[in-house]
Amino acid sequence: MTQRGWDELDVLFVSGDAYIDHPAFGTTLLARLLEAEGLQVGILAQPDWRDPEAFKVMGRPRLFAAISAGSMDSMVNHYTAAKKVRNNDAYTPGGRAGARPNRAVIAYSAAIKGAFKGLPTVIGGIEASLRRLAHYDYWDNKVRRSMLVDSKADLLLFGMAESALSELVERMLAGETIDSITDLRGTAYLAKASPDDAIELPTYEEVTKSTDAYNRAFRLASEQNNPFSGKALFQPHGDRLVVVNPPAMPLTEEQLDRIYALPFTKLPHPLYKEPIPAYGQIKFSITSHRGCCGGCAFCAITHHQGKTIQSRSEKSLHEELDRLSRHPEFRGTITDVGGPTANMYGMHCNDPQAQTVCRRESCLYPQICKNLDTNDKPAVALLRKLRSHPTVKHLFVASGVRFDLLNRQPDYFADLIKYHVGGLLKVAPESTSPKVTKIMRKPGPQVFEQFLQRFREQSLELGKNQAVVPYFISSHPGCTLDDMIDVALFLRENNLRVEQVQEFTPTPGSLATCIYHTGRDPFTGDAVHVPLNATERRRQKALLLWHLPESRKDVIDSLRQSGREELIGRLTNDQKLSIGKPSRPPKQRAERKQKR
DSSP states (O other): OTTTTOSSOSEEEEESSOOBOSTTSHHHHHHHHHHHTTOOEEEEESOOTTOGGGGOTTOOOSSEEEEEOOSSOHHHHHBOTTOOBOSOOTTSGGGOSOSSOTTHHHHHHHHHHHHSTTOOEEEEHHHHHTTSSOEEETTTTEEEOOHHHHHTOSEEEOSSOHHHHHHHHHHHHTTOOGGGOOOOTTEEEEESSOOTTOEEOOOHHHHHHOHHHHHHHHHHHHTTOOTTTOOOEEEEETTEEEEEOOOOOOOOHHHHHHHHTSOOOOSBOTTOOSOOHHHHHHTTEEEOEEOOOOOOTTOOHHHHTOSSOEEOOHHHHHHHHHHHTTSTTOOSEEOEEESSSGGGTTOEESOHHHHHHOOOSOSSSSSOOTTEEOOOHHHHHHHHHHHTSTTOSEEOOOSOBOTTTGGGOHHHHHHHHHHSOOSEEEEEEEOOOHHHHHHHTOOOHHHHHHHHHHHHHHHHHTTOOOEEEEEEEESOTTOOHHHHHHHHHHHHHTTOOOSOEEEOOOOTTOHHHHHHHHSBOTTTOOBOOOOOOHHHHHHHHHHHTTTSGGGHHHHHHHHHHTTOGGGHHHHHTOGGGOOOOOOOOHHHHHHHHHHO
């Protein structure tokens, strides 16, 4: 500040992440954006929330403090699905845990309010964004209030927030007070009265007491996620209303290009002397687009980045590669070109009128929407342009692909296998049980099998030793031990070995979390089995890792519990343990369970 001749900041950012000047980090991106608009901004990275003086080092900002937990929800960052404390944090120097507090947004907000009496506070990022309404909290095992209420913030920005933050600053500089700015898209605020035409949700008190009310609130809120036609929502919390404005409009190509052209150094702050694991993963990656139209039940990307795919221009991406090639550590390898789903680059809705009123959660499930343009020409042209750059030796796609789109994208598939797989390709079938994939809003096993066959055949033709890394979820709502046994058999029969299993964690904002809490699908009302028992959850995970010696006992116990002992030899590679009787049909297994 002294070197720049600044007496005070306009906006002070507080983040739970280490300070890395890279557009993959939301705080840095927003700070660079405000800087480009002429503001004086500072970043407090991982301040000690127990020390009031730690928040005063750059003085009181003129407008407000903008607070985020960082790139991850702090509770997900701190705890496993089994609620055990993690011993590392990829967003901290040295990978050490403990640099940010639990419920970081609330803790940082309290610290800022203690340091600067009366200073307006604005909260955002993934933690606040997905907790903007009353929500089920897995770690407390109860419904918590909107984070806006618990943090006592003046305004909550949800989603990616560039538009809302820029307009908020512009209006405050023009003399408006933060409590008078209640019409910004992508924001939530507390009020005494509801706006005209807003949709009323069941109250916090109602959703706390009734799972039916919780499901109704989730369904009503989901119906207003379309930024082109969604209405404001309000949810009473005691004598106050949490008002949630419609989502921000998707950014245009020109707007995205401008953001990613900002002068990011793509380096950690020079203060740090230890490596930051998350930086190592993304420093030579390029973000080509944002948003995801997949609508998977367990994922909250749609509720944060939106369903509309927002892509950068080929020129913008090529210019970023030019800058990246001058990075002092660049040796010719781009580790990733993609977004939430790599092969959605350039995809869009072909019918603007239909898009305006669309209420589908997913453009891909239960079948690919007829209005979705899945043309792979933009993505193919982009990859060919980037890999022809004179400094590039290798260019990989590591952010994962939707295999159910690849049969519509033959050129992308061919180039992907030939040039852009670093030996292993990440895909996420998540399950191969038709019943479970239906609840997940994912394609079933037949589509995955077709993809596997094509991938292996084309890799063989090219003489490449390549494999698929499949991601699966255990203990997802709807998944029983019988379902997971079928998945284990699928893996064995298709010569697939899962190295890591994502045990389902109910995170705020997702459909699967709503089902986990209520035991019912909020859209159909159907009852759904939810694996809550610790033994069942452990056994489901063991079945996905059936090939590991440490899984053997749980696999055997699962098969015996399900009356499928004849499969023991197949899933333990020990035929002596097989009983040899035929497996009961599903109906008989269900009848046996009912009797038991």
